[in-house]
Amino acid sequence: xxxxxxxxxxxxxxxxxxxxxxxxxxxxxxxxxxxxxxxxxxxxxxxxxxxxxxxxxxxxxxxxxxxxxxxxxxxxxxxxxxxxxxxxxxxxxxxxxxxxxxxxxxxxxxxxxxxxxxxxxxxxxxxxxxxxxxxxxxxxxxxxxxxxxxxxxxxxxxxxxxxxxxxxxxxxxxxxxxxxxxxxxxxxxxxxxxxxxxxxxxxxxxxxxxxxxxxxxxxxxxxxxxxxxxxxxxxxxxxxxx
Amino acid sequence: xxxxxxxxxxxxxxxxxxxxxxxxxxxxxxxxxxxxxxxxxxxxxxxxxxxxxxxxxxxxxxxxxxxxxxxxxxxxxxxxxxxxxxxxxxxxxxxxxxxxxxxxxxxxxxxxxxxxxxxxxxxxxxxxxxxxxxxxxxxxxxxxxxxxxxxxxxxxxxxxxxxxxxxxxxxxxxxxxxxxxxxxxxxxxxxxxxxxxxxxxxxxxxxxxxxxxxxxxxxxxxxxxxxxxxxxxxxxxxxxxxxxxxxxxxxxxxxxxxxxxxxxxxxxxxxxxxxxxxxxxxxxxxxxxxxxxxxxxxxxxxxxxxxxxxxxxxxxxxxxxxxxxxxxxxxxxxxxxxxxxxxxxxxxxxxxxxxxxxxxxxxxxxxxxxxxxxxxxxxxxxxxxxxxxxxxxxxxxxxxxxxxxxxxxxxxxxxxxxxxxxxxxxxxxxxxxxxxxxxxxxxxxxxxxxxxxxxxxxxxxxxxxxxxxxxxxxxxxxxxxxxxxxxxxxxxxxxxxxxxxxxxxxxxxxxxxxxxxxxxxxxxxxxxxxxxxxxxxxxxxxxxxxxxxxxxxxxxxxxxxxxxxxxxxxx
Numbered sequence: 001x002x003x004x005x006x007x008x009x010x011x012x013x014x015x016x017x018x019x020x021x022x023x024x025x026x027x028x029x030x031x032x033x034x035x036x037x038x039x040x041x042x043x044x045x046x047x048x049x050x051x052x053x054x055x056x057x058x059x060x061x062x063x064x065x066x067x068x069x070x071x072x073x074x075x076x077x078x079x080x081x082x083x084x085x086x087x088x089x090x091x092x093x094x095x096x097x098x099x100x101x102x103x104x105x106x107x108x109x110x111x112x113x114x115x116x117x118x119x120x121x122x123x124x125x126x127x128x129x130x131x132x133x134x135x136x137x138x139x140x141x142x143x144x145x146x147x148x149x150x151x152x153x154x155x156x157x158x159x160x161x162x163x164x165x166x167x168x169x170x171x172x173x174x175x176x177x178x179x180x181x182x183x184x185x186x187x188x189x190x191x192x193x194x195x196x197x198x199x200x201x202x203x204x205x206x207x208x209x210x211x212x213x214x215x216x217x218x219x220x221x222x223x224x225x226x227x228x229x230x231x232x233x234x235x236x237x238x239x240x241x242x
Numbered sequence: 243x244x245x246x247x248x249x250x251x252x253x254x255x256x257x258x259x260x261x262x263x264x265x266x267x268x269x270x271x272x273x274x275x276x277x278x279x280x281x282x283x284x285x286x287x288x289x290x291x292x293x294x295x296x297x298x299x300x301x302x303x304x305x306x307x308x309x310x311x312x313x314x315x316x317x318x319x320x321x322x323x324x325x326x327x328x329x330x331x332x333x334x335x336x337x338x339x340x341x342x343x344x345x346x347x348x349x350x351x352x353x354x355x356x357x358x359x360x361x362x363x364x365x366x367x368x369x370x371x372x373x374x375x376x377x378x379x380x381x382x383x384x385x386x387x388x389x390x391x392x393x394x395x396x397x398x399x400x401x402x403x404x405x406x407x408x409x410x411x412x413x414x415x416x417x418x419x420x421x422x423x424x425x426x427x428x429x430x431x432x433x434x435x436x437x438x439x440x441x442x443x444x445x446x447x448x449x450x451x452x453x454x455x456x457x458x459x460x461x462x463x464x465x466x467x468x469x470x471x472x473x474x475x476x477x478x479x480x481x482x483x484x485x486x487x488x489x490x491x492x493x494x495x496x497x498x499x500x501x502x503x504x505x506x507x508x509x510x511x512x513x514x515x516x517x518x519x520x521x522x523x524x525x526x527x528x529x530x531x532x533x534x535x536x537x538x539x540x541x542x543x544x545x546x547x548x549x550x551x552x553x554x555x556x557x558x559x560x561x562x563x564x565x566x567x568x569x570x571x572x573x574x575x576x577x578x579x580x581x582x583x584x585x586x587x588x589x590x591x592x593x594x595x596x597x598x599x600x601x602x603x604x605x606x607x608x609x610x611x612x613x614x615x616x617x618x619x620x621x622x623x624x625x626x627x628x629x630x631x632x633x634x635x636x637x638x639x640x641x642x643x644x645x646x647x648x649x650x651x652x653x654x655x656x657x658x659x660x661x662x663x664x665x666x667x668x669x670x671x672x673x674x675x676x677x678x679x680x681x682x683x684x685x686x687x688x689x690x691x692x693x694x695x696x697x698x699x700x701x702x703x704x705x706x707x708x709x710x711x712x713x714x715x716x717x718x719x720x721x722x723x724x725x726x727x728x729x730x731x732x733x734x735x736x737x738x739x740x741x742x743x744x745x746x747x748x749x750x751x752x753x754x755x756x757x758x759x760x761x762x763x764x765x766x767x768x769x770x771x772x773x774x775x776x777x778x779x780x781x782x783x784x785x786x787x788x789x790x791x792x793x794x795x796x797x798x799x800x801x802x803x804x805x806x807x808x809x810x811x812x813x
Contacts, residue, residue, distance in 0.1 A: 122345070
């Protein structure tokens with residue numbers, strides 16, 4: 001279905017494989033258009049060179065986070081990275097770090113989702129029977145913070161980005177902590193700051209530099225450094241900066 | 243093969259599936275519920291991709307009657323009137339639940355009240371939304387509620403086929419396949435919901451998530467369930483053209499037209515003047531898509547077989563405020579909405595037709611339930627923007643509760659072992675991975691785009707039937723691979739097989755509807771014809787043949803006379 005215009009040249013992909021040999025495998029891939037993505041190159045490999053290549057994607061427009069991988073050492077979405085924006089001569093593609101590899105570039109996301117469950121990262125409603133829509137002033141301090149932190153696509157990039165950083169054993173992870181922050185500030189939630197108690201040590205142990213690094217790769221541009229700062233403040237008993 | 247027993251099996255991982263699981267759990271906490279999702283749960287499917295929003299009557303000056311009439315008019319009068327009424331009247335309940343119980347936050351006015359806007363075909367501003375990327379908020383909050391309820395999720399486990407009891411009349415589970423291990427799982431369940439999404443990826447250009455292949459539809463068809471309105475497939479007028487990329491065909495939201503965007507052909511004419519001079523670009527999706535396709539066919543399209551969406555006159559400030567997600571998306575393909583024309587194409591978007599259900603989401607087969615895009619009848623011949631995600635939420639919740647009741651009232655019939663072993667044997671093989679399914683699926687998608695798409699006529703439809711047989715023969719002649727696990731090639735093959743079943747249903751119904759209505763346009767019968775105020779029902783008979791029969795629309799709440807005239811998007 002793709003129109004291939006060979007005049008745009010080709011790129012070399014170096015893809016981490018999980019099969020019997022493991023290691024890296026190189027493929028020369030034509031660049032079909034100036035806006036073609038790494039995802040398009042992976043798809044080309046699968047349709048033309050190796051139909052067994054494992055990679056995951058769904059929405060193709062940066063909304064689902066399914067295609068998060070590590071490209072030349074940096075976590076990103078394969079569907080949002082154009083081939084042309086990569087400076088290096090070889091595009092190295094690896095699975096996310098810190099999660100078990102299932103097949104080539106596909107990692108097992110279950111530990112990531114389990115952490116969201118462990119964090120009780122869902123609203124505990126204050127008034128579930130209400131048949132009114134709450135009045136939510138968009139400019140309150142709490143709401144402004146919640147809005148700023150919202151939009152996580154649970155891609156796992158933040159977990160991967162700090163997998164090699166010093167952390168507590170079995171961390172719940174920044175995505176879950178960020179959601180905890182939002183719920184702590186949420187007036188419709190009845191649990192208040194109690195979710196945070198179990199993870200106070202993790203918040204203390206996380207270095208601001210780690211959160212900054214995670215933020216730098218977050219495809220949804222969630223301000224994770226600011227989230228950590230506010231969580232540290234909560235844990236220290238200052239109730240956040242709001 | 244692994245065996246698993248549960249009360250409720252839900253196949254699907256999008257909004258309808260998740261809502262069903264949550265409502266089944268909450269209404270009957272002691273039931274065993276298993277959700278099997280072909281992709282990662284809450285990441286695959288199209289709820290996440292919802293842009294425009296959710297239609298709901300919340301304002302004192304709006305009414306169920308207004309929303310209802312808009313929906314039936316939008317559907318060119320052939321909607322199932324009871325299902326449409328259920329949609330309209332239950333839509334507010336699900337919004338209250340999403341906001342108060344799940345913590346969804348839709349956009350507010352400055353005074354903290356909910357913000358509502360209008361998409362095409364609405365007589366009132368009744369679409370709630372979160373910017374222009376509403377789906378992420380809905381699906382994220384639903385996913386959390388699944389997680390905190392600890393409902394069993396089988397991720398990247400696809401449905402292969404439904405299992406029946408010895409009589410062949412009751413669905414009693416499903417055969418699933420773990421796509422990583424390759425293991426087959428025979429699930430014996432008292433109630434099964436198919437909520438896998440529609441088959442828009444049957445078409446070469448589509449807006450839908452590409453892993454969707456109408457699995458629920460195809461499985462239900464092969465099991466003998468009855469279908470309705472399968473000729474009705476919606477094409478969205480403004481799919482982004484991205485040559486040489488999988489991004490091609492992804493939707494730019496309707497709000498851009500609603501806000502005053504213009505559509506231009508390659509000669510920079512506002513061509514909607516030729517097709518709907520009154521409503522112009524604010525006409526309904528079916529008409530605007532068809533008009534675009536006619537311009538392209540007439541040689542007035544761009545080099546990439548598209549037309550232009552022009553929003554430059556709306557100004558950067560407005561665009562960034564109302565459509566920040568779309569602005570960003572266009573920038574990634576080198577188009578700045580403020581200064582550039584956006585090249586767009588009609589794109590296959592949403593399947594109105596589907597499995598026939600009643601207001602409790604029951605199908606013609608005992609034990610089988612359907613919701614979301616898998617079910618047909620709610621939208622008639624054309625779905626209004628904002629009614630799709632409302633349908634998934636409303637009918638997902640109904641399905642969950644309805645299944646919980648069914649489980650309490652009915653036994654769990656035993657699985658017919660012969661059918662099960664036949665289904666399993668077919669998936670045994672010793673062949674190498676070939677890559678052939680990709681080629682055949684691409685061929686199928688090109689064929690469907692050409693002849694089952696926006697413009698249809700008798701010769702093309704006849705040709706589809708022949709070519710589908712040819713593609714299917716090639717596909718089924720491919721030997722099954724030795725390796726089932728970690729084999730995307732095999733998944734592609736199963737997808738293509740399912741799409742062929744759906745294509746046959748669409749083709750047969752489209753051939754019989756010798757008129758044009760809503761999204762179904764026959765070049766050889768370009769006008770609507772009152773004799774076709776009917777629905778086409780289809781099923782697979784015991785001998786393997788397909789029957790297609792028409793029955794008059796039941797005008798139980800509104801007669802056609804009461805609905806003359808059409809609604810305009812409010813200015």
